Amino acid sequence: xxxxxxxxxxxxxxxxxxxxxxxxxxxxxxxxxxxxxxxxxxxxxxxxxxxxxxxxxxxxxxxxxxxxxxxxxxxxxxxxxxxxxxxxxxxxxxxxxxxxxxxxxxxxxxxxxxxxxxxxxxxxxxxxxxxxxxxxxxxxxxxxxxxxxxxxxxxxxxxxxxxxxxxxxxxxxxxxxxxxxxxxxxx
Numbered sequence: 001x002x003x004x005x006x007x008x009x010x011x012x013x014x015x016x017x018x019x020x021x022x023x024x025x026x027x028x029x030x031x032x033x034x035x036x037x038x039x040x041x042x043x044x045x046x047x048x049x050x051x052x053x054x055x056x057x058x059x060x061x062x063x064x065x066x067x068x069x070x071x072x073x074x075x076x077x078x079x080x081x082x083x084x085x086x087x088x089x090x091x092x093x094x095x096x097x098x099x100x101x102x103x104x105x106x107x108x109x110x111x112x113x114x115x116x117x118x119x120x121x122x123x124x125x126x127x128x129x130x131x132x133x134x135x136x137x138x139x140x141x142x143x144x145x146x147x148x149x150x151x152x153x154x155x156x157x158x159x160x161x162x163x164x165x166x167x168x169x170x171x172x173x174x175x176x177x178x179x180x181x182x183x184x185x186x187x
Contacts, residue, residue: 018039040115057088061100065097070112073113077136114135114146114150116134117147122162131143143155
């Protein structure tokens, strides 16, 4: 029962964050990115009782490691570095991390890199090779491969999909997505 309450609270928090992200997306992209990072941390952090029972990382350790990953995505990260950020031995870290987050440290780093790439791709027209390097991928091909595996489409397809959505929302004559039909003349 307690676990259900914690999940409902997390769900409510993420819902509120997503609503605020949607409102800020076009006017304050950096603010929306920070809120998106918060929502991801809420979703990834294990509930207190679950972390203690499962042998995973403590909530403060999970938050610290997630933050460390996000702050250092553009470079290679080692398990030893992540373990040091959590304040635990490297040998214990991998199992504890997977118990807390449900994925390996490497998988989470790749997921976070792809999430950052999504944001950068949607923000503008930067070349994919530059976005790949900024997100810690070795080259554009590496980004494309991982992006396609996780998202189900290529980065260029993602850009086209989201560029069209931003252009539609930015138009001055846009009526909130509704079509304004002329009224029929009354006889």
